[in-house]
Amino acid sequence: MSRQIPVGSADELPPGQRKLVFVDGRSVVLFNIDGALCAVENSCPHNGASLAGGQLEGHLLRCPAHGLRFDVTTGCMPGKGGLSLATFPIRNVAGKLELTVGDAPAGPCHAQLS
Numbered sequence: 001m002s003r004q005i006p007v008g009s010a011d012e013l014p015p016g017q018r019k020l021v022f023v024d025g026r027s028v029v030l031f032n033i034d035g036a037l038c039a040v041e042n043s044c045p046h047n048g049a050s051l052a053g054g055q056l057e058g059h060l061l062r063c064p065a066h067g068l069r070f071d072v073t074t075g076c077m078p079g080k081g082g083l084s085l086a087t088f089p090i091r092n093v094a095g096k097l098e099l100t101v102g103d104a105p106a107g108p109c110h111a112q113l114s
């Protein structure tokens with residue numbers, strides 16, 4: 001069952017910015033990429049490094065530890081296969097940011113590709 005959790009004001013996350021929040025014991029990084037909101041778990045699926053300080057190239061976030069890249073909109077690595085970063089739906093509700101967390105795991109990356 002999913003829940004919506006307030007994670008601050010939209011004013012705190014203008015375009016080009018990121019913000020680290022803690023939700024249900026998890027560390028989550030919020031991004032505003034040209035007005036599009038994204039949220040990913042702050043733990044690299046490769047070896048658990050913090051992604052909060054990773055370099056962002058468009059939608060691709062580079063892990064500072066070993067350089068793997070993840071699309072923050074999908075959690076997937078570029079190309080086919082690879083590791084999957086946990087993502088969370090996030091939306092702006094009347095100026096307040098609302099993160100959705102749930103029990104269901106995200107689907108595997110590239111599951112729609114043959």
Ligand code: FES
Nearest residue numbers: 044046047063066
């Ligand atoms: S811990 Fe992120 S690439 Fe190794």
